[in-house]
Amino acid sequence: MSNSQASSEHEIQTFLRVQAKLDHLREGMPVKIKGPLNDALEKLSCFPFVSLPLDSDSIEFSIAGQVAGTLQTPNVDLIMQKSTPSSFGKGEKTVTDEAYRRGREIPAADIQFGGYSPFVGHIWETVSAAMFVGRSAELKLYKLAVYTEGGHFDWHMDSTHSDEHHATVLLALNTSWEGGDLVLRRNGVETRADMKPTVAKDGSTVLQAVAFYTDVEHKVEPVSKGVRIVLQYDVHVVGWSKAKNGSKGEDQSSGSMLESVESLYDQRQYYKGVGTLIGDPASVKKIIVIIRNLLKSGVEEVAFAMQYLHRKSSILPQFLKGSDALLYQELVKSFDISLHPVVLQETTDYEGSYEDCCAYRFDHTVPKTGADVESDAGEVSDEDLSDSMEQDHKSTVFYVPNTSAIKQISSNEYIEHTGNEAQPGEHKYFGGGMFVRKRKSA
Numbered sequence: 244m245s246n247s248q249a250s251s252e253h254e255i256q257t258f259l260r261v262q263a264k265l266d267h268l269r270e271g272m273p274v275k276i277k278g279p280l281n282d283a284l285e286k287l288s289c290f291p292f293v294s295l296p297l298d299s300d301s302i303e304f305s306i307a308g309q310v311a312g313t314l315q316t317p318n319v320d321l322i323m324q325k326s327t328p329s330s331f332g333k334g335e336k337t338v339t340d341e342a343y344r345r346g347r348e349i350p351a352a353d354i355q356f357g358g359y360s361p362f363v364g365h366i367w368e369t370v371s372a373a374m375f376v377g378r379s380a381e382l383k384l385y386k387l388a389v390y391t392e393g394g395h396f397d398w399h400m401d402s403t404h405s406d407e408h409h410a411t412v413l414l415a416l417n418t419s420w421e422g423g424d425l426v427l428r429r430n431g432v433e434t435r436a437d438m439k440p441t442v443a444k445d446g447s448t449v450l451q452a453v454a455f456y457t458d459v460e461h462k463v464e465p466v467s468k469g470v471r472i473v474l475q476y477d478v479h480v481v482g483w484s485k486a487k488n489g490s491k492g493e494d495q496s497s498g499s500m501l502e503s504v505e506s507l508y509d510q511r512q513y514y515k516g517v518g519t520l521i522g523d524p525a526s527v528k529k530i531i532v533i534i535r536n537l538l539k540s541g542v543e544e545v546a547f548a549m550q551y552l553h554r555k556s557s558i559l560p561q562f563l564k565g566s567d568a569l570l571y572q573e574l575v576k577s578f579d580i581s582l583h584p585v586v587l588q589e590t591t592d593y594e595g596s597y598e599d600c601c602a603y604r605f606d607h608t609v610p611k612t613g614a615d616v617e618s619d620a621g622e623v624s625d626e627d628l629s630d631s632m633e634q635d636h637k638s639t640v641f642y643v644p645n646t647s648a649i650k651q652i653s654s655n656e657y658i659e660h661t662g663n664e665a666q667p668g669e670h671k672y673f674g675g676g677m678f679v680r681k682r683k684s685a
Contacts, residue, residue: 287523295452391471
């Protein structure tokens with residue numbers, strides 16, 4: 244037997260051993276898609292983006308050492324000269340295919356600003372207040388994207404560049420174009436974000452920025468005329484905000500988040516889009532009542548799918564988004580909460596008809612299985628498997644509201660087209676579950 248045949252046989256045997264171990268260990272949680280808790284969770288759902296009009300900024304920027312103008316007067320010819328064709332992530336590869344994405348770009352490493360840029364501070368304050376209440380966020384320039392006539396980018400979710408990366412900000416420069424609309428989609432609902440610069444009453448240019456969570460599907464429609472140039476920033480969540488008493492952590496954040504969100508509702512004319520960004524705070528109270536009654540009825544644990552997707556290692560309290568963060572911070576006041584990656588698996592009969600759906604809960608160190616085993620089979624051990632799979636929640640019902648993004652991560656479109664570059668292994672998006680139990684007595 245050749246070395247390649249032996250290696251292939253080893254991989255097959257390891258794959259079969261892993262699958263047998265998984266089948267032995269895991270008994271899926273039955274999934275419930277209808278009921279009072281599902282209804283309440285769906286009412287908390289929201290559309291996660293916010294538009295930010297910005298006063299014009301006269302700061303110069305350079306590309307590879309050459310002055311490229313300002314945000315209001317960019318040197319389009321130089322930008323085109325310095326840019327290169329854009330690629331995108333398809334499965335495990337980063338590819339170029341103009342049928343799916345046609346555009347050009349310049350990496351952040353080649354872009355320099357000539358001084359402090361007030362617009363960055365304004366964006367940071369708004370994004371922190373509206374999207375990551377109780378947390379501290381930082382903006383990091385990722386690239387400059389250019390779309391000329393015919394340029395477009397089909398449906399995708401943004402690639403994440405670290406465990407802390409959870410949102411994207413797009414800022415359009417002052418150029419003229421037609422078409423090229425940014426369209427965002429969540430749970431089948433689409434909305435258009437107008438990023439074209441406007442003129443204020445005093446004649447000054449007002450630039451347009453849009454912020455959204457990285458797992459929100461979006462696309463750029465074809466540009467029919469002109470040039471669309473956009474700065475793209477990554478938003479990194481770097482920790483908890485300091486409370487008035489100077490403390491940090493979940494406890495201080497949970498005490499103020501609901502009040503902060505209610506205050507944002509009062510300002511939703513200023514934070515355009517924030518009225519639907521986080522979700523109705525009143526729905527949180529109803530969800531808490533339903534969960535409390537379920538636990539009083541003798542249910543040991545109430546588990547449900549969260550609204551948003553994360554990297555597997557980012558399903559942590561400090562990284563929760565929008566309504567997930569709001570709900571967690573209220574529940575943690577009264578209950579014991581744990582967060583875990585969750586995978587849904589449908590079963591069918593011999594004719595392919597739907598039979599059932601189960602949910603499998605994992606911790607944050609799930610071993611490589613399936614396709615990953617083929618490339619690195621020797622690193623998986625029985626001990627790894629036992630340590631990484633939860634075995635004490637076989638009777639837990641897992642509630643899946645129709646608004647949860649956990650359903651879409653198994654679709655072919657999601658698997659094939661992820662973002663700006665390939666997202667292998669830990670970088671991929673995972674669905675998350677929130678598991679609620681009665682608080683243990685001290």
